[in-house]
Amino acid sequence: MRAAGRFWGLLLIPPALFSGGLLLLTQIVFLSASFHADEGLGVAGQAFTWENYQQVWRDPEYLQSLGLTLRLAALVVLVTLVMTWPVAYLLSRTSPRIAMVLIAAIIATSFVTLPIKTLGMVILFATDGALMRSLRALGLADAHFRFVGSFFAVAVGYTHLAISFMVTMLFSVFQAIPQRLEEAATIHGATRLRVLWRVVLPLSLPGTVSATLVLFNLLTGAFVSAVLLGGGKILTLSLLIQRSLILFNEYGMAAALAGVLLLLVLLVNIVSVVAVSRLTPAARVIA
Amino acid sequence: MTRITAMIGAIALALGSLAGAAQAQTAPKDFGGVTLRVATFPATWAERIRAEVGEPLAAVGIKLEFIPGTSAEFLAKLVAARGQPAPFDVVEIADETYPDFRQGDFLKKLDLSQIPNTSLLDPALFDEYHVANWLSEPAIVYNVDKFAAAGIPAPKHFSDLADPKLAGRVLVADISVYIAYYEITALAYENGGSETDPAPGFAALKRIAPQSATNSMATAAQLVGSGEVWAAIWPAHLAQRLAHDGINVSVVHPVIKGKSVAIARGYVGIVANSALQDAGQYYINAILAQHVQQRFHTESGLGPVNRDVQRTAAAVAAKDRAGVPFSKLAPEDIADAWWPDYKVINKRDWAKQFQRALAN
């Protein structure tokens, strides 16, 4: 079987060359820019310097934005997980025909480009609209709350982005857990809840964590919702990077910000993977 | 008899040369089927240009290709393309990016004799590197009905938007769009500051505590049109569009720096290392023509730069329900205009202060 292993391993060469090659080329060019000072209009200083990174550290606005970005991504991932976990599980245990139709219905909503959906959200949450009036009447919303420009709005936008991905990823995780295991446990007297806790949860954990990480990574980089729903008040790091690039043409600073974000995201990923592998040594965590 | 015919002849000649000047160059040219790449605003904007000048230009051998984006994006692309062939030939230059375009030597010096239509423009609207082709007028756009229902008097100054009755009902322009420089400059001057001392302006912005800041025309239209927001600091042509949809809006142009109207100019220029200067100049001349300027004004509400069109536009200008025109388009108004002194504005610094002023 060693020969087989090596054979399979060889298959990796073309994709690795492609991915690795592009990764190296683009990141070297871009990150090297972070070590040069911006002299205006995209001109970079000659000397190697840590100045950009120091500025990120010193400037409270950047650190606040970093915190906001990570908080937002983590919160949205959690909310999406809570929303979609039961749905994905339920779909994986219903008749395949129904499941397919419902999944198709969810995926189709992602094809409606986010900018138009956000306009829909703006209309939905209009201050004098039916929804907000009911929420205020129920005491769930403050009289001064305004949707556009709120953390809530950007979170809602991100959640819409995340849900389709999460449902599909979790669905395939659950679908791979044979129903026989659950049936066996039920026959032996375990309640449904116990089955979920003792059988489904541990088996689905690696897949769930991996899906969560993919989503977390996606959300730290998303910026369309922040632009359209953030009202200039919710400044995620991706928005600040875009401003550095487009408004100020500061490639060095933008690269440094991107570098910091990348580092933190990688850290979160590594910590999560290590933590999960500690918990379930038998499970293999794939990409 | 001869004297009358001579007079008629003279008048005809005068009219003829006037007509000639108002058209494209009198001598028909052929540019030999070149593709002129024009970097301008996306979607409807580009389509309008194509509809108006696409055929006349094709007739002289110029094929148009549009690269969509904003002025800031184009500048970023030129910066990235330093030392490379130009990514486009003609470029849309927004007021606040012009100093950067010049500093980076991205623009070609124009041969204005090849753009005779510039004679129809106010001299402040063009020079050897860029020519204005549209105007917008940042002002206060407000919903008359909502103000009346809440018992708020019509605003006279930008600072009036800090009225507590307007809490959470004001929209301002975001720092990523040129209008922001107008609102801060205006607020600064209204509160004893200036472009070099904008702190009073930012303080005033904080007092206004806007619901949000946007750089999107569609968002502004959506928020004001749906009644979500009752007043916005936005160019006047927004009011024209909303009035078409039946909203009772009005515009106020506060006097700043002693001038009666704020003007933002959209320019076009030719990229420094473009090989198509002649075709580019022909294009620039074409979009200054009467029919193009008229169409742009009618459909988008933006102000024309062509003096003849300004005169006719002022005469038939869209008005609010009280009969006051939304925009001030007469040439005399255009001549009495103000704009921020971009040379002394530090954009990074303003962006930071803007962020702070907006933070809750």
Add this chain to the structure above:
Amino acid sequence: MSALVATDTASLPRTAARRQMRLRWGRLAAWAWLGFVFLFIYAPIIVVIGASVDPGHYVVTRAFLQFPPQGFTLHWYVNVAPALWASIFVSLKLAASVTIGAVLLGTPAALGLVRGTFPGRNLVATLFRVPLQIPFIVTGVAFLQAFYAVASVSPLRLQGSITGLFLAHLFVATPYVISAAGTALAQLSPRLDEAALSLGASRWRTFRRITLPLILPGIFGGAMFAFLVSFTDVTIALFLAPQEAITFPVWVFGSIQNDLETSLPAVSTMVFVASALIVVVLQRLVGMETVLRSGGGAKN
């Protein structure tokens, strides 16, 4: 084991009945939750659809959207700017190519990662994950700068070309296929392969007849993501969009930033309906139903 089984035969029907009740309530709760999630997802879509049939006051152009609609018209469905259709076509072609490329690159990669035995496998796995960890905006600018760097030392002009955008999209889409296919592969019992090989089937045959059909839903899921990412991407395309034809999401984004194209809600509705139908059809073609029914050949 026996302790878990209710041995009291007298109370058996009652506990069974109670469990049935709990199951029924549990199911109800689960479906209600599904309903709530669907409501959340569909709320803005319903608004968009409603706005697409609203006539507005001024028929030729409209400054903003209204909901609920104050009338009914199909005017916006019929008057779509040709440039908008063109951009949809561009996006479709691009997304399709990206999907095919991602599957061709991603499936062998997944096979290699799951089945391969060589040192540094985790490192390679991380390498394949990294494109998804780089914010799209950084990817866009990094690729643009890299293309310029390449252009300065070779005759290749990738900036502002559909090829360049294709490469960037392929770069970020392939990890999805690798992840989805890899997960499906990992769940597969190796005994199936061993059985086939011991019966004399060649490795390729085993792959084609046994492995591939079972991981097809996984590949399909990954391919769907790849298509979605490419079709709906705004950030990367803003930097790398080809001059001649811009993609649909970039068109929409530009329209929202400047002049609201009034037929946008109508076009979005049409895209939505079309994509729903296409996904269902594709699911059928791929044989999702049979695989789902059989439980995917998961490990026992």
